[in-house]
Amino acid sequence: xxxxxxxxxxxxVRTAIVTGGASGIGKATCELLARNGYRVAVVDRDELGxxxxxxxxxxxxxxxxxxxxxxxxxxxxxxxxxxxxxxDALATSAGILESTPFMEIDLAxxxxxxxxxxxxxxxxxxxxxxxxxxxxxxxxIASVAGKRGGGLTGTAAYxxxxxxxxxxxxxxxxxxxxxxxxxxxxxxxxxxxxxxxxTFEDRVHRARVEAMPLLGRAAExxxxxxxxxxxxxxxxxxxxxxxxxxxxxxxxx
Numbered sequence: 001x002x003x004x005x006x007x008x009x010x011x012x013v014r015t016a017i018v019t020g021g022a023s024g025i026g027k028a029t030c031e032l033l034a035r036n037g038y039r040v041a042v043v044d045r046d047e048l049g050x051x052x053x054x055x056x057x058x059x060x061x062x063x064x065x066x067x068x069x070x071x072x073x074x075x076x077x078x079x080x081x082x083x084x085x086x087x088d089a090l091a092t093s094a095g096i097l098e099s100t101p102f103m104e105i106d107l108a109x110x111x112x113x114x115x116x117x118x119x120x121x122x123x124x125x126x127x128x129x130x131x132x133x134x135x136x137x138x139x140x141i142a143s144v145a146g147k148r149g150g151g152l153t154g155t156a157a158y159x160x161x162x163x164x165x166x167x168x169x170x171x172x173x174x175x176x177x178x179x180x181x182x183x184x185x186x187x188x189x190x191x192x193x194x195x196x197x198x199t200f201e202d203r204v205h206r207a208r209v210e211a212m213p214l215l216g217r218a219a220e221x222x223x224x225x226x227x228x229x230x231x232x233x234x235x236x237x238x239x240x241x242x243x244x245x246x247x248x249x250x251x252x253x
Contacts, residue, residue, distance in 0.1 A: 012086070013037065013038070013084075014037060014038045014039070014089065015038060015039045015040075015083040015084065015086050015087055015088050015089070016033050016038045016040050016041070016087075016088060016090065016091065017040075017076070017079050017083075017087065017090050017091075017124075017128065018030045018033070018041070018042060018043060018090075018091045019043045019044070019064065019090075019091070019092050019093055019094035019120075019124055020043075020044055020093030020141075021040075021042035021043055021044050021050055021053055021054075021093065022044035022045075022049030022050045022052070022053055023044075023046070023049060023193065023194050023195075024093070024191070024193030024195060024221050025093050025141060025191060025193060025221045025224045025225060025228070026044070026091070026093030026094070027053050027221065028220075028221035028224070028225035029091050029093060029224075029225040029228050029229065030042050030053050030054075030057060030059065031053070031057055031225075032222065032225045032226065032228075032229050033089070033091075033232070034057035034058070034059060036229060036233075038088075038089070039058075039060075039083055039084070040054070040057060040059040040060075041054075041060050041061070041062060041079040041082060041083055042054040042057075042059050042060070042061045042062070043061075043062045043063075043064050043075065043079070043094070044061075044063065044094070045064060045065055045094070046063075047061065047062070047063030050062065050063060060079070060082045060083070062075055062078065062079060064094075066094045066116060066119075066120030066121075066123060067115040067116055067119060067120050067123075069123055072120075072124060072127055075127075076127035076128060076130070076131055077131075080131045086133075087128060087131045087136065088132070088135070088136060088137065088232075089136070089137050089138070089139075090124065090125070090132075090136075090137075090138045091138075091139045091140075091141070092120075092121045092124050092125065092138070092139070092141060093141050094116065094120055094121075095116060095117045095120075095121075095141060095161075095195075096112070096113060096116050096117065096195070097153070097158055097195045097196065097199075098113045098157040098158040099155050099158065099199060100155060100156075100157070102155060102156045105155070105156060105157055109157065110157040113157040113158060114157070114160070114161050116161075117158075117161035117162065117164075117165060118161050118164045118165060118168065121140055121165055121168060122168055125138055125140070125168075125172050125176075129176050129179060129181055132179070132181050133180070134180025134181070135180055136179075136180070136182070137181070137182045137183075137184075137231070137232045137233075137236075138172065138176075138181065138182065138183045138232075139183075139184055139228045139231045139232050140165055140168070140169045140183070140184075140185035140186075141165070141185065141186055141188070141224075141228070142163075142165040142166045142185050142186065142187045142243060143162040143165075143187055143188060143189075144187050144188065144189050144245060144247045144250050144251055145158055145159040145162050145163075146159055146160075146161070146162025146163035146164070146165060146166050146187060147166065147243075147245070147251055147253075148250075148251065149163075151209075151212070152205065152208055152209050152212070153190070153196065153199050153205075153209060162187075166185065166187065169183055169184065169185040169241070169243060170241050173241030174241065177240065182236075182239070182240045183240065184231045184236070184239055184241065184242045185231075185242070185243045185244070186224060186227045186228055186243070186244045186245075186246050187244065187245045187247065187251075188219060188224045188247060189212070189218070189219065189245075189246070189247030189248050189250050190209050190212070190213070190218040190219065190248075191219045191220070191221055191223075191224055192218050192219065192220055193221055200218075212250050213247055213248030213249050213250050214248060214249025214250075214252075215248035215249055216248075217248065218248075219246070219247075219248060223246065224246055227244055227246045231244065
């Protein structure tokens with residue numbers, strides 16, 4: 001059941017593509033969507049990891065570098081066919097973390113973060129929209145770092161990239177509204193993912209980070225996936241262009 005179909009049931013299975021689906025928030029999102037009845041295409045640079053997740057949820061898997069435009073175009077064509085020629089939802093979980101201090105970051109590293117987190121997100125939104133009918137729903141993954149200008153872990157490059165994802169999400173909502181496609185995003189706080197956990201090996205740093213949310217802890221990936229799944233669902237039918245903060249009480253906005 002999609003936007004505009006709240007009074008009736010669809011007989012066909014909903015379909016979704018999730019980038020960054022091999023681990024962390026993306027994996028939790030794939031698993032939750034599958035439990036909610038979606039047929040899921042698990043997409044990740046780690047193709048073996050994508051296959052592992054897909055095998056567990058009876059989905060399909062693809063390897064992808066989201067910065068490669070030709071590869072992204074091809075991927076969405078192939079995934080669309082593998083999902084039976086329909087695409088109802090997209091979650092853009094692919095991304096990387098960069099925590100180098102402001103004065104020390106290498107320009108090449110800065111560009112890489114932007115290419116993956118921003119350009120990769122844009123390419124996936126664009127290609128998904130080509131294959132979606134009216135009622136399609138897209139959810140991006142930003143970060144509170146993009147709202148606050150960074151923090152203890154996500155520094156200049158990461159914060160700038162996630163701020164760009166927030167702006168991109170809102171522009172995509174405006175641009176795709178005429179197609180009947182809804183675009184929202186989530187801005188998580190600290191989440192216990194393979195991307196963040198290496199920085200938590202420093203127990204003092206972890207304590208400082210987990211003291212920031214009012215809840216006093218980092219989130220589990222599933223807690224973020226629940227928000228993503230809601231934004232992709234008919235229950236969020238009148239929500240568009242929003243960035244849902246899921247941070248345990250850091251931003252308080």
